[in-house]
Amino acid sequence: MSRRTVKAPADDAGTVEVAGDGDAPVRRGRGRPRRSIDREQVADVVEELFEEGGYEAVSIEETAKRLTVSRATLYRTVPSKEHLLAILFERMTTELYDAALEIVENADLTPRERVEQLVRAQIDAAFRQRNYLLVFFGGGNLPAEDYEKWKTWRRRYEGLWLKVVEEAIANGDLPDDDPRLVTRLVTGMTTWVARWARPGGPHDAGHIADVALRLVLSDPKR
Amino acid sequence: MSRRTVKAPADDAGTVEVAGDGDAPVRRGRGRPRRSIDREQVADVVEELFEEGGYEAVSIEETAKRLTVSRATLYRTVPSKEHLLAILFERMTTELYDAALEIVENADLTPRERVEQLVRAQIDAAFRQRNYLLVFFGGGNLPAEDYEKWKTWRRRYEGLWLKVVEEAIANGDLPDDDPRLVTRLVTGMTTWVARWARPGGPHDAGHIADVALRLVLSDPKR
Incomplete structure (x- = not known):
């Protein structure tokens, strides 16, 4: 932080x-x-x-x-309003990055467990931050200097994912293709949760993550 | 049409x-x-x-x-500008719905093939319409009457997906959980393609769809 x-x-x-x-x-x-x-x-x-x-x-x-x-x-x-949004944006991205870094650096986890935890962390964030996550994930609505920060953040955050996805591919947990492509497909699924998940809805963040993981990780998963 | x-x-x-x-x-x-x-x-x-x-x-x-x-x-x-956007919005949704309907009504396809074709159609649309798809998929930026149309459209479009996803679950091609949840996770992945895919990028819509399908469909898939 x-x-x-x-x-x-x-x-x-x-x-x-x-x-x-x-x-x-x-x-x-x-x-x-x-x-x-x-x-x-x-x-x-x-x-x-x-x-x-x-x-x-x-x-x-x-x-x-x-x-x-x-x-x-x-x-x-x-x-300006943009600067106001930038303050929330900074907190959101710091939180997400720190959570991901902790997972990546945890030597006790297998590659598959790292994917599981990254997916859970991102779905949890998308669920809690559903009111504004997508406002920022387009990269718009920010002052110019924060837009640059956003691009840097996204590259670093994706870098953490890439490392984990590469290991999981090597391990047979994810399909063997361009790790960046696999990462973007999986994070698209988890990011979009912000669009439709609601606190009064039928599923909480934990259950949504369970199903997302059954979808993307190789069998045994069902 | x-x-x-x-x-x-x-x-x-x-x-x-x-x-x-x-x-x-x-x-x-x-x-x-x-x-x-x-x-x-x-x-x-x-x-x-x-x-x-x-x-x-x-x-x-x-x-x-x-x-x-x-x-x-x-x-x-x-x-107004909103009405201008509504004209493009109507074409986009009509096209996507018609493509999905044709897949759902094609009696020659297995449930798995239907999922494959729906995913391909949506990734293809996200790729081609990447400049505006997400502007509309939030449901914002439209006149009030078109926002109502958007909600109706989304319900009907999701209804087509649900039918296919239910069959695919029964068939063992997708994880057995709430079909609406599975649908939203899969369509989140395909919709978000609009955010990052670019014509000059390393992968075309067809390849992106191949990997998305290897991710979400049950083995044998790798």
Whole structure:
């Protein structure tokens, strides 16, 4: 996890600190407006707005209101809706990458178990993040610099998958063809779960992953 | 295929006919501006604009220009960008549904062959329509009445898949679980092809479908 403290440009209202959640809250006088913007809190609020009304419901105004900071304060560190989305995007991708890295680096797992765990982690994320995962997975709706970060992230994340898929192919667990093609087909299946899975639906993330694995892994699987 | 002739509301410039491509072109005097809007031609132009510059590049102004009709003429029958998209959307869904129906109704095929052909048809469509398929598969970007049509279409299209998947499960070709869940996992894999497949890429639609089928169908498959 990269937790950073970013200094927004100073203006005549003073410097606003953007604190990562490892940082102590900025001390402020009683009754003074809040000046510290916590990125984790921002991500929580944006997630909540997506849940309530989708992409259209996300706005700086509503986020400021729920964070009980002034719109001007939020604007100084989050200058546009795209930047607001970028904060949630960063949390989502960091989480997904870290989970995948842990699986890839776990020496106790067989190649087949690694595929199983990657599929489970991605379906779990798609299920929980169904309200916004596909907004980001197109790579759109982000500021230019975050779009570049997205491309880098996707390459690194796919790199982890490729390593696991190559081993699983060598092991006979997945069909022997271009590992990148196999990876994209499998991650397409798991990513698209965000489109149709619902918390009140007939299947939870665990069961969806069971069936996905029975579909893609070689027998014995049924 | 439903080919319809829709009469736009008359205005003081006269009635504009929207001709399906089965209709004879509307006769017009030499040098008079074109008054007939052909839905197939509109769909072709919108597809071309998606290809050139994505969603942002699609506009009534540019479509009118390429159809060599005035903007006012096009506006009378296509009152918004959403309506413009709806014309391409209708062609796409009609084509996909008709292809699936033909496969389902072909009594010469085994259940396994039906799955194979459905997967091939959908990957082929995702590949060809990669510039806009996902714009529509979210169900967004359409006028309200077309969004309702989209929901109906999706239900009917999924209904065709369900029938085939149920038979294939009974036959041992797909894992035995909720046919709707199996259908959505498989169609997620095939739909997402639109996100990453490219004409200059290393694999064509046929090869992508081969590997997708080796992944999802039970052995013997490798």
